[in-house]
Amino acid sequence: MDLSILFGWAFLVPLLPALAFVIIGIWGQRLGRLEHGGWIAVLLSGAAMVLGVLIAVGEMLSPNSYTDVSYTWFHVSASGPFANGVSFVVGTLVDPISALMLIVVTVVGFLVMLYSVGYMHHDEGLPRYYALLSLFLTAMLGVVLADNLLEFFLFWELVGVCSYFLIGFYWRKPSASSAAKEAFLVTRIGDVMFLLGIFIYFSVYAMTGPNGGWAANGFLFVHGSTSFIPIGASGNSTLLTVAGLMLLGGAAGKSAQFPLDVWLPDAMEGPTTVSALIHAATMVAAGVYLLVVGSIFLGGYTSIVLFAIVAVGGFTTFYAATMAVVNTDIKRVIAYSTISQLGYMVLAVGAGFALVGLYHLFTHAFFKALLFLAAGAIIHTIVTQDLFRMGGLAKKMRYTSIAFLIGALALSGIPPFAGFWSKDDVLASVYSQLGAHPEYWPFFILAFVTVFLTAYYIFRVYFLAFSGERTRDASLPEAHEVPWVMLVPMMVLAGFAVVAGLFVFVPSFGSLFTGVPGLATNVPPSYGPTDLVLSAISVTLAGAGIVLAWVLWGNGRVYELPAGSPAHSIRNLLLARYHVKAAYDWVGMVGMYTVARAADFFDRFVIDGAVKGFERSFRSMSDSMRRIQTGLVSDYAAYVVAGIIAVFVLLLFVAPYLASVFGGG
């Protein structure tokens, strides 16, 4: 069957969840029997999944096809340098990378939606939850399928605003609403940079490039290495460097890369399902996807930008992993691990292997969603996120513990689980560039060390939560296995976490990673002997991390740092998140507040002061003037007489005197 006929119908994929958004948003309160619209969201996101996966399979069966369906949204008539006017288009582009993302977003989205039916059952405001979660999916699918940069940006912003609403879902909690604001504002910094990047790209590509440039074709993505001017050839490389850095800023905001990473751990205030979606399929994936799109459709990056991407990604990988090592909140540890894994993806893009980054995004989505859903199952039954109050849960929640274990193994990079293949690919990609770019060495080493840290922190979580005899805090509710509606999504994701890395060995699936012209690929099965050595080292490191975690935390043990150890200060530094958040707070509370106070002073005393001063002087003037208005006729008569006398004095004495002085007639 030829599935490529579905490519023209790709716009339906985002529209199905949008339909759910509308239905639940309007009639959600009356749909109590359908879990306040939950089942509608499940149904429509399931339909979107079927269509999305079919389109993706179609793309695999007709490799390297780029199917663009676009409509002119509006057209600005000719003006200034744009002799043919400027067009703005909307449309969908089905290509290898959007096919891959369609699988990730729709599958994870559907499973999270299904899981929510069990997880959110007792919560209030369910219509709002399901409506926004559906809109979140729509926004992300819009990003994935957008065929031009402007449409991409619009959906990108929609992703941001949905994340704001969902992180602040428990808005009565002050910490949740402030986390929502933080997420919105921090990503906004990146969004503004992204917008500036679009402006710069437009200034470069408006008149040159395929089909007469962006002014004529509406910011359209056109693939191929010759689609735009090669970097450097046009003498615009400085502009393109700035534009690339702006793009990196936008991606860093959405994908929580240093230094715009502060919002992601705090975003754990939202429901766990939202965290799963944000971390696996929607929000943070958008940033990496943007970088990949930039590599493929925007003419690639200049060498300075590539180094910046490597530096940001490599550093963030390590930086976030260290903070995960000491945290005691199960969701936060997983959140830090997301930042760290996103760092790997960014690192791969920076090394020139954008599709390797995307490959890691693909596998990571499944095991990260799995970890979050398993953590959510724990939180659902024992109502705490504190690791040190948990323990012994493996006995009570057998399936959840297996699911979490599979997720943890995949995250650690133990073969044959999904994370192993993609993470090793990232490391091998960077390694292959070390000869040409020795300045990548520090970041390569950081990324390698992180393999050890990753295995350690995720197994610390696993042992603290699941091993041992019983929960450390006896006051917690009795743990029990979660209902099937939550178990099924976990099992499906666990299946993906085992095999998703192996998909690339299927030729048609692997073609998604090899078909983009002008891009180096290092996705298996193009494995070399050096890659095997690297794999052996990284697996050893991961194994060492797991063993260390078992020694310190296994079987119900709790490792206490010896008193007076210098490690305490490191631990406190890590718990304080390197004071980065405090620095942001300082900038806000001291820096911005000082500026605001100065502005307030100026406004209050200089501008308002001038206005009020005028008002006051007129008031006092009129206060003194009104005293002559006595209402007594005799007084007015006296003023008249005085006036007549004054006129006579002026005419008879003053005027002749002035005339004599100034010499007039």
Add this chain to the structure above:
Amino acid sequence: MTTLAITGFLALSFALFAIAIFGILTRRNFILLLVSLEIGMNAAILNFVYFAALAPANTGSTSGLSGQSIAVVLIGFAATEIAVGLAIVLALNRSKGSINVADSTTLRS
């Protein structure tokens, strides 16, 4: 008529006008105020008559009796003014119970 005579007449007008101004500025009784106004008005009318009598007849295009006729008209004006003034006095007396101008310093009841 001599220059001395006109000076004397003008002195009379001036004195009358001064008395009128004095009365207007010092009296509080509305009727006395009206009386003072009349005195001042008459001082002005007298001036018309003096200068009309003093001016040579049939000079210019105006009739020799123009000053006198204006005086008569002004006497009529003065009468109407008094009529209106007395009406105001009556209305004032009705609303305030007094014709002292110091008692009515606002234009409302």
